[in-house]
Amino acid sequence: MRLLLSTRGLKSGLCGLACWAWLGLSGCALLNNKNGDAPVAAPALPPPIDLQVEAPRELKALLDEHLDLARLRRVAPTEEVSEVELRRLEAAAPTQVRALLETEGYFEPHVTMTREPGTPPVVRIVVEAGPRTRVASLDLKWQGAVTQSSELRAAVEDAWPLLPGAAFRNPLWSAGKTAALARTRAGGYAAAGLASSSALIDAEARSAKLALTVDSGPLFKVGRLDVLGLDRQPQETVRNLADFSAGAPATETLLLDFQERLQRTGLYEQASVTLDTDPTHANAATVTVQLREMALQQATLGAGISANTGARVSVEHLHRLPFGWRATWRNKLELGQKRQALEGELASQALPGLYRNLAGYGYERIESEVDTVSSARLRIGRSQDRTRTERLGFAQLETASVRTATSSERAQALSLNLHGIWRDVDNIVLPTDGRSFALQTALGYAHSSGTPDGPFGRLYGRAYWWKPFGRDWYAQARIEAGQVFTRSGVRVPDTQLFRAGGDDSVRGYGFRTLGPEVNGEAISGKVLLTASAEVARPVSERYASLWWAAFVDAGNAAERWSDYKPALGVGVGLRWRSPVGPLRLDLAYGEQVEKFRLHLSVGIAF
Numbered sequence: 001m002r003l004l005l006s007t008r009g010l011k012s013g014l015c016g017l018a019c020w021a022w023l024g025l026s027g028c029a030l031l032n033n034k035n036g037d038a039p040v041a042a043p044a045l046p047p048p049i050d051l052q053v054e055a056p057r058e059l060k061a062l063l064d065e066h067l068d069l070a071r072l073r074r075v076a077p078t079e080e081v082s083e084v085e086l087r088r089l090e091a092a093a094p095t096q097v098r099a100l101l102e103t104e105g106y107f108e109p110h111v112t113m114t115r116e117p118g119t120p121p122v123v124r125i126v127v128e129a130g131p132r133t134r135v136a137s138l139d140l141k142w143q144g145a146v147t148q149s150s151e152l153r154a155a156v157e158d159a160w161p162l163l164p165g166a167a168f169r170n171p172l173w174s175a176g177k178t179a180a181l182a183r184t185r186a187g188g189y190a191a192a193g194l195a196s197s198s199a200l201i202d203a204e205a206r207s208a209k210l211a212l213t214v215d216s217g218p219l220f221k222v223g224r225l226d227v228l229g230l231d232r233q234p235q236e237t238v239r240n241l242a243d244f245s246a247g248a249p250a251t252e253t254l255l256l257d258f259q260e261r262l263q264r265t266g267l268y269e270q271a272s273v274t275l276d277t278d279p280t281h282a283n284a285a286t287v288t289v290q291l292r293e294m295a296l297q298q299a300t301l302g303a304g305i306s307a308n309t310g311a312r313v314s315v316e317h318l319h320r321l322p323f324g325w326r327a328t329w330r331n332k333l334e335l336g337q338k339r340q341a342l343e344g345e346l347a348s349q350a351l352p353g354l355y356r357n358l359a360g361y362g363y364e365r366i367e368s369e370v371d372t373v374s375s376a377r378l379r380i381g382r383s384q385d386r387t388r389t390e391r392l393g394f395a396q397l398e399t400a401s402v403r404t405a406t407s408s409e410r411a412q413a414l415s416l417n418l419h420g421i422w423r424d425v426d427n428i429v430l431p432t433d434g435r436s437f438a439l440q441t442a443l444g445y446a447h448s449s450g451t452p453d454g455p456f457g458r459l460y461g462r463a464y465w466w467k468p469f470g471r472d473w474y475a476q477a478r479i480e481a482g483q484v485f486t487r488s489g490v491r492v493p494d495t496q497l498f499r500a501g502g503d504d505s506v507r508g509y510g511f512r513t514l515g516p517e518v519n520g521e522a523i524s525g526k527v528l529l530t531a532s533a534e535v536a537r538p539v540s541e542r543y544a545s546l547w548w549a550a551f552v553d554a555g556n557a558a559e560r561w562s563d564y565k566p567a568l569g570v571g572v573g574l575r576w577r578s579p580v581g582p583l584r585l586d587l588a589y590g591e592q593v594e595k596f597r598l599h600l601s602v603g604i605a606f
């Protein structure tokens with residue numbers, strides 16, 4: 001027996017989406033006959049009977065779903081049903097009703113059925129459920145190595161759905177046993193099974209006595225790591241990405257996290273992690289990694305548009321083994337109406353501890369309604385990427401210039417920076433439940449002509465919160481704050497300062513148009529605080545990926561907290577939750593400028 005955990009790569013996913021799109025567009029053509037005429041589907045026949053079920057609401061839904069009489073026309077919409085067959089189904093219906101109600105804990109129902117003439121004839125089933133059986137006792141026992149793990153046993157017992165006093169339901173009984181086994185196996189006991197299980201029903205006492213014995217078998221521990229399918233990429237990277245050593249408990253989380261790290265590297269088109277679940281090898285179970293490599297080089301063209309920076313095109317090149325080094329080299333050029341950028345990074349593949357060394361460069365030119373900011377940077381540092389956390393530390397040399405209609409400024413800085421991200425979300429691309437937090441810190445020394453040189457510090461944080469509520473309603477909130485600390489007169493590069501306004505800030509205002517003003521023009525400030533709250537839900541069940549949203553944003557940047565005055569923006573929007581991320585269209589009203597502004601964010605890579 002082998003336990004297989006498999007995830008396909010991004011390329012396979014995109015191919016699948018393309019196939020679905022092609023089938024959706026060409027499905028009619030595929031169904032055409034050889035003469036080019038579309039076949040005519042046989043029309044559904046009218047129902048042979050009018051079935052009317054009178055029962056408590058939750059039981060009526062159960063009977064409407066599973067009774068043979070109710071399913072008849074759904075299963076055979078174009079088939080004639082003889083009177084003999086109808087009579088047979090009617091005769092069997094009361095027994096079926098009782099069997100279905102027993103699964104919900106009703107063992108003494110009263111069922112009556114009548115047939116009334118008509119076209120079609122009316123078959124009426126009246127159900128009086130009677131008293132419901134409840135759980136009288138639960139005897140959950142353990143055997144095997146799991147008896148040494150009180151934490152896992154407690155987790156299984158806490159999640160058990162049928163506690164004494166609860167109404168007995170057979171689906172919950174089955175689901176509880178399945179979940180107990182699944183959680184035990186996920187905890188490292190891959191050969192776990194049920195030694196025994198019983199549900200003793202006393203119909204007269206209306207009670208159920210439940211007994212369950214879980215045999216965990218041995219605790220599986222990691223042994224040899226076999227890596228298959230590599231041609232060009234080194235095995236050392238895979239072993240570093242494992243981030244566990246021989247003897248570690250082979251839990252589901254351990255293996256899934258390993259598999260996810262393999263996928264996130266962008267080095268492999270497909271990765272699967274297999275654990276040998278033979279109990280005789282439990283103390284040193286072989287973990288097999290089957291890989292299929294991506295191409296050594298990849299070029300990506302992109303196009304997009306946003307209210308912040310206008311239309312844009314981009315080209316990106318990625319080399320997954322430059323000069324034969326165990327590294328990746330990425331370079332990207334973006335040309336847009338209001339933003340032009342060139343950036344690149346040379347980063348080592350995974351090192352022990354999931355660290356990577358990196359060196360990068362960047363140039364950016366951004367035009368806004370009030371100024372043009374040009375900046376360049378060089379950095380060298382080290383990062384660490386884990387499932388829930390990311391850390392990046394680097395030294396950076398940067399220069400930035402700001403040109404307005406009336407002035408021009410330039411500043412340089414050398415700084416040490418530490419960035420961190422922590423996340424706990426249900427989906428990293430399209431989250432609906434969870435939270436994330438990002439923190440950035442910097443210490444450096446700034447220089448500019450005409451102003452004093454001096455040290456500076458920078459602190460910035462950004463938090464997100466997502467939560468579903470009600471029926472198909474979703475809430476989202478964001479808050480960000482930052483401050484730059486300097487002596488009076490010291491000018492730091494504009495890239496270290498703050499502004500607000502735009503798609504991902506305070507909607508209803510132009511990109512980077514909120515900040516302290518000099519001669520009527522907004523400039524960057526040393527303090528920032530913005531917040532946003534949004535509720536959304538699907539437009540309809542048919543279009544589940546298309547959402548409407550209502551939101552309120554507030555915030556601003558300022559030179560000091562005593563000058564801070566938040567600007568307010570409110571609006572409504574549409575969201576398309578595409579496989580590559582949410583695409584947004586928002587109409588927002590900026591209270592401070594008393595104008596509406598359309599915000600659009602969409603991008604396509606091909």
